[in-house]
Amino acid sequence: STNEPLKVMISGAPASGKGTQCELIVQKFGLVHISTGDLLRAEVSSGTEIGNKAKEFMNSGRLVPDEIVTAMVTVRLSRQDAKEKGWLLDGYPRSFAQAQSLEELNIRPDIYIVLDVPDEILIDRCVGRRLDPVTGKIYHLKNFPPESEEIKARLVTRADDTEEKVKSRLEIYKQNAAAISSTYSSITNKIDGNRPKEIIFKDIDSLLSQLLKDKTEKSMKP
Ligand code: AP5
Secondary structure: OOOOOOOOEEEEEEOOOOHHHHHHHHHHHHHHHEEEHHHHHHHHHHOHHHHHHHHHHHHOOOOHHHHHHHHHHHHHOOHHHHHHHHHHEOOOOOOOOHHHHHHHOOOOHHHHHHHHOOOOHHHHHHHEEEEOOOOEEEEEEEEEOOEEEEEEEEOOOOOOHHHHHHHHHHHEEEEEHHHHHOOOHEEEEEOOOOOOOOHHHHHHHHHHHHHHHHHHHHOOOO
8 A cells, every 4th residue: 555654652761661562563563663772782782883882871871872873773764664664663762862863854753652650660670671682572570471491591681770770761761851752742642651561552552553544544535
């Protein structure tokens, strides 16, 4: 069809569940998931120039300089798959300057989703989080334990998931949140992220399905 694909941004504090919801969104809507955190972690583990620059910022819970991240994201967004299938931007923009960079390039999402979770819950989610380096899946020791001993044995902890670093990541998030959301206020949907993940996804699913329907109807008008 000639339908314009969906363009989605998902935002929220550290451990608000962005990555977890993105797994579900990708499964259903087939969007290209662009997570700046994942892209940066991949650069760090392959020891690239970007990775070496980003590492100290990430490990201390600070933001990586805008120019590094913006270059990475705009390259990824311009690839053919993102243009054809649509995109799901996770963890970007994270500063007012980053939001402005996208505006200047005329890159605008159809919807800006914000996952809302109380602070005290976020700390526990970070400290209990484990990642599977083989599948990329996100686990939590209590909330989503691994399915087998084999998986359990290979899980890794992120260097920035200590209580102290989570607190500073949260501070930085709060300092930037208002400036970013002002850019997207007309398309913002705040969602209660402190519920079971399937229930949260139901809300997101109906928002995205409605958007798709609107786009299809619009494209059928003469
Ligand atoms: P990034 O990887 O983006 O980290 P973050 O924003 O802190 O988000 P997280 O990945 O911690 O959490 P999430 O919301 O995805 O939650 P998840 O689904 O995993 O960025 C890392 C670093 O990279 C930054 O600090 C910065 O240095 C750098 N960076 C990235 N983007 C940048 C940018 N644009 N500019 C500059 N620097 C940048 O869930 C968390 C846990 O909770 C999991 O264990 C999960 O199983 C569990 N969980 C999820 N949902 C639920 C639920 N509904 N109920 C119970 N438990 C749940």
